[in-house]
Amino acid sequence: xxxxxxxxxxxxxxxxxxxxxxxxxxxxxxxxxxxxxxxxxxxxxxxxxxxxxxxxxxxxxxxxxxxxxxxxxxxxxxxxxxxxxxxxxxxxxxxxxxxxxxxx
Amino acid sequence: xxxxxxxxxxxxxxxxxxxxxxxxxxxxxxxxxxxxxxxxxxxxxxxxxxxxxxxxxxxxxxxxxxxxxxxxxxxxxxxxxxxxxxxxxxxxxxxxxxxxxxxxxxxxxxxxxxxxxxxxxxxxxxxxxxxxxxxxxxxxxxxxxxxxxxxxxxxxxxxxxxxxxxxxxxxxxxxxxxxxxxxxxxxxxxxxxxxxxxxxxxxxxxxxxxxxxxxxxxxxxxxxxxxxxxxxxxxxxxxxxxxxxxxxxxxxxxxxxxxxxxxxxxxxxxxxxxxxxxxxxxxxxxxxxxxxxxxxxxxxxxxxxxxxxxxxxxxxxxxxxxxxxxxxxxxxxxxxxxxxxxxxxxxxxxxxxxxxxxxxxxxxxxxxxxxxxxxxxxxxxxxxxxxxxxxxxxxxxxxxxxxxxxxxxxxxxxxxxxxxxxxxxxxxxxxxxxxxxxxxxxxxxxxxxxxxxxxxxxxxxxxxxxxxxxxxxxxxxxxxxxxxxxxxxxxxxxxxxxxxxxxxxxxxxxxxxxxxxxxxxxxxxxxxxxxxxxxxxxxxxxxxxxxxxxxxxxxxxxxxxxxxxxxxxxxxxxxxxxxxxxxxxxxxxxxxxxxxxxxxxxxxxxxxxxxxxxxxxxxxxxxxxxxxxxxxxxxxxxxxxxxxxxxxxxxxxxxxxxxxxxxxx
Numbered sequence: 001x002x003x004x005x006x007x008x009x010x011x012x013x014x015x016x017x018x019x020x021x022x023x024x025x026x027x028x029x030x031x032x033x034x035x036x037x038x039x040x041x042x043x044x045x046x047x048x049x050x051x052x053x054x055x056x057x058x059x060x061x062x063x064x065x066x067x068x069x070x071x072x073x074x075x076x077x078x079x080x081x082x083x084x085x086x087x088x089x090x091x092x093x094x095x096x097x098x099x100x101x102x103x104x
Numbered sequence: 105x106x107x108x109x110x111x112x113x114x115x116x117x118x119x120x121x122x123x124x125x126x127x128x129x130x131x132x133x134x135x136x137x138x139x140x141x142x143x144x145x146x147x148x149x150x151x152x153x154x155x156x157x158x159x160x161x162x163x164x165x166x167x168x169x170x171x172x173x174x175x176x177x178x179x180x181x182x183x184x185x186x187x188x189x190x191x192x193x194x195x196x197x198x199x200x201x202x203x204x205x206x207x208x209x210x211x212x213x214x215x216x217x218x219x220x221x222x223x224x225x226x227x228x229x230x231x232x233x234x235x236x237x238x239x240x241x242x243x244x245x246x247x248x249x250x251x252x253x254x255x256x257x258x259x260x261x262x263x264x265x266x267x268x269x270x271x272x273x274x275x276x277x278x279x280x281x282x283x284x285x286x287x288x289x290x291x292x293x294x295x296x297x298x299x300x301x302x303x304x305x306x307x308x309x310x311x312x313x314x315x316x317x318x319x320x321x322x323x324x325x326x327x328x329x330x331x332x333x334x335x336x337x338x339x340x341x342x343x344x345x346x347x348x349x350x351x352x353x354x355x356x357x358x359x360x361x362x363x364x365x366x367x368x369x370x371x372x373x374x375x376x377x378x379x380x381x382x383x384x385x386x387x388x389x390x391x392x393x394x395x396x397x398x399x400x401x402x403x404x405x406x407x408x409x410x411x412x413x414x415x416x417x418x419x420x421x422x423x424x425x426x427x428x429x430x431x432x433x434x435x436x437x438x439x440x441x442x443x444x445x446x447x448x449x450x451x452x453x454x455x456x457x458x459x460x461x462x463x464x465x466x467x468x469x470x471x472x473x474x475x476x477x478x479x480x481x482x483x484x485x486x487x488x489x490x491x492x493x494x495x496x497x498x499x500x501x502x503x504x505x506x507x508x509x510x511x512x513x514x515x516x517x518x519x520x521x522x523x524x525x526x527x528x529x530x531x532x533x534x535x536x537x538x539x540x541x542x543x544x545x546x547x548x549x550x551x552x553x554x555x556x557x558x559x560x561x562x563x564x565x566x567x568x569x570x571x572x573x574x575x576x577x578x579x580x581x582x583x584x585x586x587x588x589x590x591x592x593x594x595x596x597x598x599x600x601x602x603x604x605x606x607x608x609x610x611x612x613x614x615x616x617x618x619x620x621x622x623x624x625x626x627x628x629x630x631x632x633x634x635x636x637x638x639x640x641x642x643x644x645x646x647x648x649x650x651x652x653x654x655x656x657x658x659x660x661x662x663x664x665x666x667x668x669x670x671x672x673x674x675x676x677x678x679x680x681x682x683x684x685x686x687x688x689x690x691x692x693x694x695x696x697x698x699x700x701x702x703x704x705x706x707x708x709x710x711x712x713x714x715x716x717x718x719x720x721x722x723x724x725x726x727x728x729x730x731x732x733x734x735x736x737x738x739x740x741x742x743x744x745x746x747x748x749x750x751x752x753x754x755x756x757x758x759x760x761x762x763x764x765x766x767x768x769x
Contacts, residue, residue, distance in 0.1 A: 024752050032748070100745030 284337020
């Protein structure tokens with residue numbers, strides 16, 4: 001079985017769906033963050049795949065975008081975790097169902 | 105110096121005004137500095153007046169005019185000016201000289217008064233206003249100073265403000281003169297409307313020169329009469345004389361100032377100043393307006409002399425004698441003897457100031473008593489006062505040869521006798537001379553002769569500061585006659601603008617003997633009538649007047665001032681009272697109701713609009729709010745705050761979009 005673009009896209013879609021499901025269904029903030037990271041990984045996979053299977057793929061382009069995206073994800077994770085810790089300190093919980101202060 | 109003062113004439117009134125302001129700003133206790141300042145100011149004014157007087161001596165008919173523009177509106181400039189001519193110069197000298205004597209006297213007379221400082225501020229103000237009045241070269245400027253004089257007299261007559269009678273007298277003086285001033289002001293406007301200028305002398309275009317007079321035409325008579333209304337008010341001519349006797353409520357130096365130097369002189373001065381308007385178009389020296397002046401003068405002179413016979417207040421007698429003498433001056437002006445009238449005004453200024461200050465000295469000596477029936481025998485107790493008072497009395501009565509009043513009175517009789525219109529004023533004036541001698545004899549007998557009565561038991565001579573001005577004025581009253589005699593009619597010719605010469609023959613005139621006889625008769629009659637004053641008589645109670653005993657009804661009539669005050673009270677004042685009451689009633693019951701009616705309409709309208717507001721607009725607004733609130737609640741429900749709900753909505757949305765695109769493709 002040779003690797004094809006479809007295969008990568010299917011894997012990526014699956015990864016994204018799993019991540020979305022995790023972000024929607026888990027109640028713990030950290031799990032939601034993990035879900036979001038998975039969705040980001042799916043997007044990165046898509047980048048790489050499209051680069052790899054493009055007609056004239058220049059060496060650095062796709063990888064650069066992916067690396068850049070990962071760097072942003074790392075920063076986002078750091079901010080997200082810091083927020084979770086701050087929220088926890090304030091509310092003594094990380095259950096997002098209880099964090100509904102912004103309701104209308 | 106003289107040249108300099110001609111360019112700075114305004115300094116003469118400015119000095120007393122400035123002094124007045126400075127004194128007003130002094131604290132209440134600074135008696136000494138107030139007196140020193142006021143007297144110094146008056147001395148300064150006297151010196152300046154003297155330097156202004158000097159150049160007028162050199163050329164007969166001297167006239168210096170200094171006009172300036174007050175303000176400009178459009179292409180029209182309102183111009184005022186200062187004027188120095190013999191008329192103004194002699195008035196300056198008289199006012200400052202008499203004023204100075206009165207100021208010095210006041211420092212003694214008012215010594216114990218708690219408002220001493222304020223008194224001198226007012227006195228200086230009064231003097232300044234009068235000085236400004238005589239050197240005005242514009243009827244408007246004259247009117248401004250005229251009103252300032254009125255204000256000053258109001259303040260001084262009502263100086264003892266805590267006495268209701270003083271307050272009433274001040275009010276009466278102000279309102280009565282104001283009636284005359286209204287006429288004066290109308291005349292001023294009329295004159296301005298006709299001639300377009302209020303300057304007296306303006307290089308041929310002033311309203312007293314041919315340029316202005318030619319434009320007046322027939323209206324000159326009415327303008328002159330309206331101006332005379334002002335003079336009547338200020339100079340206490342019938343029927344506006346009623347304020348003058350009441351003005352005795354002021355301190356005695358004020359009475360002296362009002363009656364001698366300032367207030368009442370203003371009216372005579374005004375007529376003398378505006379004489380060209382009065383005499384415009386004269387046939388044989390007689391015009392309708394001058395005729396009115398003469399007859400008003402005659403009525404005033406006789407009426408006041410009669411009333412003076414029956415008065416008991418020492419100052420009131422003098423007040424009525426002033427009115428009488430002013431009437432005499434008016435007659436003189438009216439018959440064409442402007443110089444004679446002014447001469448009498450000046451001479452009168454000296455001896456009337458002397459008499460009033462003498463009366464002040466008597467009152468001071470009798471501890472505030474003013475009723476002559478309670479005095480008597482003061483001759484030996486107050487020798488200086490008595491002798492100076494006697495000189496004043498003889499000058500006022502017109503004793504010929506040695507006293508200034510005699511010469512001027514004779515001059516007036518002389519011009520009146522030659523009035524072409526009628527001989528009657530002359531005969532009336534002769535009666536007036538007799539009456540003057542009579543009432544002055546009565547006063548002298550009551551005050552200085554006979555036994556001592558209640559008030560004169562502990563009388564004493566006044567201090568030197570009060571007797572010195574008396575002596576000075578007495579000397580003036582005698583020495584002044586040097587320039588008055590017909591042998592050397594210096595003042596007369598100075599005023600008319602001709603050079604005087606000496607001719608001794610003119611000293612003896614027929615009127616000289618006539619007045620000698622009349623004055624002698626007046627004295628004799630007085631001495632005979634009042635010989636038993638203060639002496640116990642079996643038939644007559646001690647405190648009744650001989651005339652009262654002989655003719656009670658006549659005496660009652662004169663004592664009550666011919667019921668003129670009562671007449672005014674019943675007619676004019678009653679009328680104003682009625683109209684005030686009517687206006688009050690109208691205000692309360694008619695205009696108030698009208699206003700209230702309009703208010704009611706407004707109220708009704710208000711109730712109506714309020715109901716519209718309540719029912720219509722308010723309900724609409726309420727509904728809108730309720731709706732908005734419901735919508736808001738609906739929308740806010742979507743914002744649950746559940747972050748996962750938001751995320752799932754986004755996911756479903758994206759999925760739906762994807763499906764939509766898939767379906768499109």
